[in-house]
Amino acid sequence: MNLDLNTEQKLLKNSARSFLKQECPSALVRKVRNSDEAFPETLWKNMADMGWMGLGIDEEYGGIGGSASDVAVLMEAMGEASLPAPFFTTVVVSGTAIQQSSNEEMKAKLLPLLVTGKLVSSFALIEPNNDYGLTHIRTAATADGSDWIISGTKLFVEYAKGARYFLTVANVEGTGLIVAMIDAATDGIKLKSMPTLDYSKQCEVVFNAVKVPAENILALGDDAESMLNHLEDICAVAKCSEMMGAIQSVLDVSVEYVKDRTQFGQPVGGFQAVQHHCANMAVNVDSARYLTGLAAWKLSEGLPATKEASMAKSFVSKAAVRVSKLGHQVHGAISFCDEHDMHLYLRRTQSASMAFGNTEYHLEKVAQKIGL
Amino acid sequence: MDFKFTDKEQAFHDELTDFLIAELPAGWADHPVQWPHDYAHSPYRDPKDMEVHESFIKKIAEKGWLTISWPKEYGGQGFNNMQQAIFDERMSYYRAPAGSSGSVGAGIVGPMLLRIGTKEQQAEFIPRIARGEITFWLGYSEPNAGSDLGAVRTTAIEDGDDLVLNGQKCWSSLAHKADYSWMIVRTDPDARKHQGCSFVIVDNKTPGVEMQPVINILGDHSFNEVFMTDARIPKNNLVGEKNKGFYHLMQALDFERITLVGIGGFKRMFEEIIDYVKTNKRNGKLLSEIPSVRYKLAEIATNIEIGYMLFWRTAEMLDRGEDPNVESSSLKVATTELARDMAEVAMEILGPYGQLTESSEWSPIRALVSRGFLESISATIGAGTSEIMRNIIAQRGLGLPRV
Ligand SMILES: Cc1cc2nc3c(=O)[nH]c(=O)nc-3n(C[C@H](O)[C@H](O)[C@H](O)COP(=O)(O)OP(=O)(O)OC[C@H]3O[C@@H](n4cnc5c(N)ncnc54)[C@H](O)[C@@H]3O)c2cc1C
Numbered sequence: 012m013n014l015d016l017n018t019e020q021k022l023l024k025n026s027a028r029s030f031l032k033q034e035c036p037s038a039l040v041r042k043v044r045n046s047d048e049a050f051p052e053t054l055w056k057n058m059a060d061m062g063w064m065g066l067g068i069d070e071e072y073g074g075i076g077g078s079a080s081d082v083a084v085l086m087e088a089m090g091e092a093s094l095p096a097p098f099f100t101t102v103v104v105s106g107t108a109i110q111q112s113s114n115e116e117m118k119a120k121l122l123p124l125l126v127t128g129k130l131v132s133s134f135a136l137i138e139p140n141n142d143y144g145l146t147h148i149r150t151a152a153t154a155d156g157s158d159w160i161i162s163g164t165k166l167f168v169e170y171a172k173g174a175r176y177f178l179t180v181a182n183v184e185g186t187g188l189i190v191a192m193i194d195a196a197t198d199g200i201k202l203k204s205m206p207t208l209d210y211s212k213q214c215e216v217v218f219n220a221v222k223v224p225a226e227n228i229l230a231l232g233d234d235a236e237s238m239l240n241h242l243e244d245i246c247a248v249a250k251c252s253e254m255m256g257a258i259q260s261v262l263d264v265s266v267e268y269v270k271d272r273t274q275f276g277q278p279v280g281g282f283q284a285v286q287h288h289c290a291n292m293a294v295n296v297d298s299a300r301y302l303t304g305l306a307a308w309k310l311s312e313g314l315p316a317t318k319e320a321s322m323a324k325s326f327v328s329k330a331a332v333r334v335s336k337l338g339h340q341v342h343g344a345i346s347f348c349d350e351h352d353m354h355l356y357l358r359r360t361q362s363a364s365m366a367f368g369n370t371e372y373h374l375e376k377v378a379q380k381i382g383l
Numbered sequence: 384m385d386f387k388f389t390d391k392e393q394a395f396h397d398e399l400t401d402f403l404i405a406e407l408p409a410g411w412a413d414h415p416v417q418w419p420h421d422y423a424h425s426p427y428r429d430p431k432d433m434e435v436h437e438s439f440i441k442k443i444a445e446k447g448w449l450t451i452s453w454p455k456e457y458g459g460q461g462f463n464n465m466q467q468a469i470f471d472e473r474m475s476y477y478r479a480p481a482g483s484s485g486s487v488g489a490g491i492v493g494p495m496l497l498r499i500g501t502k503e504q505q506a507e508f509i510p511r512i513a514r515g516e517i518t519f520w521l522g523y524s525e526p527n528a529g530s531d532l533g534a535v536r537t538t539a540i541e542d543g544d545d546l547v548l549n550g551q552k553c554w555s556s557l558a559h560k561a562d563y564s565w566m567i568v569r570t571d572p573d574a575r576k577h578q579g580c581s582f583v584i585v586d587n588k589t590p591g592v593e594m595q596p597v598i599n600i601l602g603d604h605s606f607n608e609v610f611m612t613d614a615r616i617p618k619n620n621l622v623g624e625k626n627k628g629f630y631h632l633m634q635a636l637d638f639e640r641i642t643l644v645g646i647g648g649f650k651r652m653f654e655e656i657i658d659y660v661k662t663n664k665r666n667g668k669l670l671s672e673i674p675s676v677r678y679k680l681a682e683i684a685t686n687i688e689i690g691y692m693l694f695w696r697t698a699e700m701l702d703r704g705e706d707p708n709v710e711s712s713s714l715k716v717a718t719t720e721l722a723r724d725m726a727e728v729a730m731e732i733l734g735p736y737g738q739l740t741e742s743s744e745w746s747p748i749r750a751l752v753s754r755g756f757l758e759s760i761s762a763t764i765g766a767g768t769s770e771i772m773r774n775i776i777a778q779r780g781l782g783l784p785r786v
Pocket residue numbers: 283422423520521522523524525528529530531553554555556557761764765766767768769770771774
């Protein structure tokens with residue numbers, strides 16, 4: 012057992028942190044939220060130059076390989092920086108889906124673009140009648156010769172305005188689910204902004220009789236089901252890593268601050284009430300780290316990981332918001348200023364806690380896995 | 384991160400599991416009545432179980448497993464701390480005698496003697512601890528020294544070849560059943576609080592050592608008050624550096640916080656609760672079908688997994704030669720609060736049946752939940768309160784100022 016990062020992961024972590032510190036300061040996060048661009052192009056290009064878009068993608072397609080644990084390291088650094096760019100939906104979600112698909116044509120066409128940063132993809136799953144999960148997908152796919160016609164409304168599609176593809180889940184009457192890579196330039200697609208708490212540029216995406224060639228289908232029926240179940244674990248763990256990064260920052264920044272800030276003639280960090288808030292933050296951060304690490308490790312080893320992934324998502328979703336709020340509390344009013352970074356973490360963690368299944372959703376999955 | 388045991392660790396895990404299944408009487412796990420991570424030392428309901436207890440400890444000692452992480456020349460197996468942790472986990476999972484909460488000698492005093500004892504002290508005590516022949520109680524607390532152990536007043540003053548002890552210890556768990564005390568005393572009454580203390584080993588039979596039973600909230604005699612009146616012990620029984628007892632105490636407390644967790648007990652207790660909700664109905668519905676029950680238990684399962692991670696973490700650090708002082712405090716806060724939460728959740732789920740205190744046809748889960756509800760009160764107090772643990776995490780872990 013070794014509950015630390017391995018040597019390569021430590022290197023990756025350090026280089027990612029210093030890169031993001033330089034290229035993605037909180038000033039950039041604020042600039043992006045106020046601008047019309049979906050995400051900062053230059054930052055994205057530079058990230059691609061770092062080779063990040065190939066992480067977890069087979070070398071055969073130009074990727075650099077790597078495990079779910081390696082991806083977790085990068086996601087953590089991104090959470091720490093509140094990265095305003097579609098790495099998660101493009102590389103983690105779409106990259107995994109394309110690789111898992113048996114559609115060799117799509118792999119050969121899209122993955123080499125994806126690993127160089129030329130392909131941005133978003134994930135279109137949630138619909139007006141559901142919040143998460145695969146049971147109520149109403150977006151309809153109907154066969155049209157060998158092609159498909161897809162109609163329906165998707166919500167909370169991150170960075171949709173910058174996406175070249177939408178990884179889309181639809182329902183084929185009588186057959187089950189279908190997973191398609193829909194080209195964003197196809198006729199019949201309309202986007203509408205859905206501004207959210209975390210500035211992540213989410214959109215409503217309406218597919219109105221959108222024609223999707225057969226070659227763009229990644230999976231159908233049972234294959235689609237198993238792909239999406241696997242993605243559910245991957246997404247849960249990646250979101251946990253992102254939240255982990257955010258709350259590690261919250262803790263670090265808070266500890267620095269309370270050592271420095273003086274009231275009643277002493278650093279506020281000397282007050283026990285403040286110390287216990289900080290200790291609680293630390294225990295939550297540690298717990299989140301090992302639980303997320305365990306789930307990522309199971310995924311990396313190809314072991315069944317659903318129980319651990321859902322344990323992690325159910326716990327970290329609550330813990331991260333708890334820690335962020337404690338971070339605000341020990342800072343006092345300064346943290347209520349837009350100019351202060353604390354609220355970036357609070358926003359991120361709250362949104363991430365609800366994304367890809369909230370605590371209750373994942374507790375129910377855990378319940379099933381422990382035999383209830 | 385890598386969560387796999389080495390082949391050697393896994394082999395030991397499997398060997399030990401087979402041994403426990405083979406050697407413990409069938410259905411043994413239904414006999415002990417302790418809630419995970421308590422300090423109440425509840426006795427067996429059936430006094431005959433004590434015979435099983437004693438003969439089993441002999442068997443474990445014969446295997447050399449009572450002290451597996453000690454060097455071979457001291458009767459151990461020279462195993463690493465991860466194997467020790469595996470041992471603790473398996474033993475507590477099977478509720479094996481001395482699986483948890485019963486090993487002050489093997490878990491605290493022995494490791495301390497190996498680190499700071501003289502050759503003579505090691506020769507005198509170590510083999511007998513390894514063979515399971517002698518037991519110890521912890522003599523830390525006094526009426527005016529609880530969290531603040533720097534305030535201990537029991538004195539040990541040199542007189543010829545002896546140390547003469549005067550004072551009082553309290554909350555001395557199982558002192559009446561033990562042979563010796565591992566005691567912190569004041570050897571320099573004039574020094575500042577933390578600078579005049581030392582560790583001594585006191586034989587219970589020493590003239591001038593008297594005990595009074597104290598009954599705990601479960602109605603059991605686990606505590607004692609112990610009075611020392613001109614009790615003479617050999618000077619050679621002073622362990623470690625004189626007047627540096629506080630420094631040694633920190634390490635002894637780390638051992639205590641790791642040894643007494645009994646992490647496997649959580650999993651075992653949880654499995655009993657799961658079985659119960661799957662097979663019992665309330666108002667026409669299986670308990671396990673009620674969403675709030677499912678969520679609450681899934682949350683407990685998650686926190687047990689966290690407890691396991693924090694537990695393995697301390698062992699892994701010890702194996703790397705690091706000092707898990709802060710980590711053992713996190714482990715203690717997390718698992719003791721989990722012990723309390725698990726009892727609360729079980730109580731909520733069982734409703735009025737949870738309050739039953741005697742095993743009967745109406746009492747679910749052998750009436751353990753009402754015990755757990757009471758026992759777990761001790762978890763967040765004994766061996767350093769949750770508040771003290773948080774002070775340690777904040778001050779030693781995060782570097783916040785002591786003011
Ligand atoms: C079941 C059980 C078994 C035990 N067995 C033994 C034993 O075998 N041997 C032994 O020596 N002792 C034993 N103890 C005693 C135990 O170590 C003490 O109870 C513990 O250290 C707390 O001391 P106290 O009870 O005097 O509480 P106090 O120290 O009086 O604390 C009272 C309250 O004040 C808080 N407090 C105190 N100081 C601080 C601070 N600096 N910051 C914040 N809050 C603070 C505490 O957290 C607590 O909430 C046992 C206790 C229990 C419950």
